[in-house]
Amino acid sequence: MIITDIRIQSYRLPLDPPFYAAWDPIPRRHFDATLTIVETDVGIVGIGGGDTMAGFESYKSFFIGQNPLQIARHVQVIETLNFHAARYWPLEMALWDIFGQSLGTPAAQLFGGFTTKILAYASCGELKSPDARAESALALHEQGFRALKIRIDLRRMDEGLQAMTAVRRAVGAAMDIMVDFNQAWRMPGDIAPSADPAAAQHLADVLHELGVLWLEEPLQGADVRGLAALRSRSKIRIAGGEMARSLADLLAYADADALDVYQPDVVLAVGLLRTRMLAEWVMARNRWFTPHTWSNGLGLLANLHVTAGVGGGPYLEFPYDPPGWTVERRDFMFTEGIFTDAEGYVHIPDRPGMGKTIDWDRLKHYAR
Ligand SMILES: [Mg+2]
Structure with a gap:
């Protein structure tokens, strides 16, 4: 089998109302999604996504004519x-999709096949008032979720802690709660200063008292040494690594034992x-892995496939975060x-490869 073509197609879904x-x-x-479509000479087509593939066209020749299953070489x-x-990892995703399809097995099997379902935590992305966040937590619990993650904004710490307290009061011990402080990286153009170690320590101490499962990106x-120091001084679990730029960055966390929860996005x-x-x-x-x-479906x-395959957890x-962020928008x-x-479980699709069907007819309306 050889790769005959790699096509990159982008789509833009309008968001009305917007998502904050x-x-x-x-x-x-609006919400952008780019599909990486890898075609082979045997008719198997692999699909990847989750990042933009910006500038990939000029590098296509490294892969055309190659065996798609030589994944370690392609990596x-x-x-x-x-x-x-x-970062062209959506291409790697498409190769695993091809691998799974060629064997007639879900991709998760290729990563170890540990399980076919994982408990999900609802990852809430918007800042909401304490009352609104407590209400949303109760609605999530009603839907079967056993855990949720909320955001606390450095510039609105008091309000964030009030929202956290309101959620704990609303759901009691019925749900695990995680907090994401989002201090590790910035959106393009955002040069606001990050939290300093004293602010992070204060937050870690308060959240531990509220029984929070982990504090993410404090x-x-x-600041690998800062994270390691915070972790050793705190009783709460410290999470991070979601947008690490290289394996060396992640190994630096591991060498310093800086995290309890490792979160690199595949x-x-x-x-x-x-x-x-x-x-x-x-x-x-x-x-924990x-x-x-948080990219798209x-x-x-x-x-999901990698985590189910290796047996990560305890949650995915x-x-x-409805109504702003729904399955319909994300997927x-x-x-x-x-x-x-x-x-509260999310299941791997019971079909070969990545296992989901692309709605090409619908996507035509959103082509860029
Ligand atoms: Mg995060």
């Missing part, structure tokens, strides 16, 4: 491109193969979205 992501100073009035090439251009991502950080390796390492040391998944799907991030490229069941 806590980490983004600009409201999102090494993508790593060289990652240094010079952008400091700048590059399509936004270091790819599926490398993340699988890191996940095995992390879990062998009794730390549970990746970031394709990104969630790739992370499930970006969901607009699929004929059927990725849903949780009544017990």
Whole structure:
């Protein structure tokens, strides 16, 4: 089997009303998704997504004519491109899709096949008033979710802590609650200063008292020593690594034992193969592996397969914060979205490869 073509197609879904992501100073009035479509000479087509593939056209020739199943070779090439251009991990996702289809097995089997379902946590992206956030937590619990993650904004700490307290009061011990402080990286153009160690320590102490499961990205991502120090002084679990730029960055966290929860996103950080390796390492040391998944339905799907395959957990991030962020918006490229069941589990699709069907007819309306 050889790769005969790689096509990159982008789509833009208008968002009305807009979505106000806590980490983004600009409201999102549209939602972009790029599909990476890998064609082969045997008719198998692999689909990847979750990142933009910006500038990939000039590097296509490294892959055309190659065997798509030589994934370790392709990963090494993508790593060289990652240094010079952008992150092309959606291509790797498409190759695993082809691999699974060629064997007639779900991709999760290729990563270890540990399980076919994982408990999801509702990852809430908007800043809401304490009352509204408590109400949303109760609605999520009603839908079967056993955990949710909320955001606390550095510039609105008091309000964030009030929202956290209101959620705990509303759901009691019935749900695990995580908090994301989003200090590790910034959206393009956002040069607001990050939290300093004293602010992070204060937050860690308060959230521990509220029984929070983990505190995510309390400091700048590059502050490995700061994270390690915070972790050693705090009783709460420290999470991070979602947008690490290289395997070396993630190994630096591991070497410093800076995190309790490792969260590299397989399509936004270091790819599926490398993340699988890191996940095995992390879990062998009794730390948690549970990746970031906040890109789009394709990104969630790739992370779902890797996490189910290696047996990560205890939860998988499930970006969901209605009415602003819904399955319909997140998964607009699929004929059927990725849903949780009544017990709060998300299941890997029971079909070969990545296992979801692209809604090409619908996507025509959103082509860019
Ligand atoms: Mg996060």
